[in-house]
Amino acid sequence: MITASTGLSVAALPSIDLDELIARGSLLTRTDRKYALSTADAAMALELVDPTSTRVLEIDGVQNLGYTSVYLDSAGLDTFLLAARERRRRFKVRTRRYESNGAAFLEVKTRLREQTVKHRLPGEHLIDGRLGEAGAGFVAETLRDARVRNVAVGALTPSLRVDYRRVTLFHEPTASRVTIDTGLTWWDVRTGGWLSRPELAIIETKSAGRPAGMDRLLWSLGHRPDRISKYATALAAMHPHLPANKWRRVLRQHFR
Structure with a gap:
């Protein structure tokens, strides 16, 4: 299969359905x-x-799936600043909608040493730009359990929306996942500004710790891990006055 919007080909790879991917990876x-x-x-x-060790996620015959994520932050962009200043107890709160089946989730991502921990609550939880009672309780409990303190959950509102296409791979020997995001367009919810980077691909490997097969493949091609966040890096690109040293190389190469 060749995706019309990106030119990414996964025709040689066998498919995996969503239930099996969730169960195994x-x-x-x-x-x-x-x-x-x-x-x-x-x-x-x-x-x-x-193709003998890697499968591609397919839902209803589609492998290049559409996603929309909306990131929540305080009026002072506290979540952004925690990332920009590399605070140990940083976090992200976002909603995510899957174009393929309309499923929606509220997600909280925190850091545990060098690992990312993601918690998700099914359903729509934004009501008139604010978290509803169930969503706010879920975020507060998740952050408390992760020892992230002094977060005014009720003050979190939509900050940045990103629309993109995603191809997801499952590497069977390591039970690791790889996502390839393309067609990226960001919308600043508060100002109405927008940014599009159709020539950019963001590849992310997700493993239990050891490098995944895709990591080693990319290293052999001369690529090394980058510091990039679909939320914070894009917001820094759209607002040059914000602190952005952490993402300087990626901003110079892909957002100028």
């Missing part, structure tokens, strides 16, 4: 490695993926 606690590269370089990497 949910990895809600994991080590993430991210790579920012051109869609042409991403396509080259995909052509070299081993």
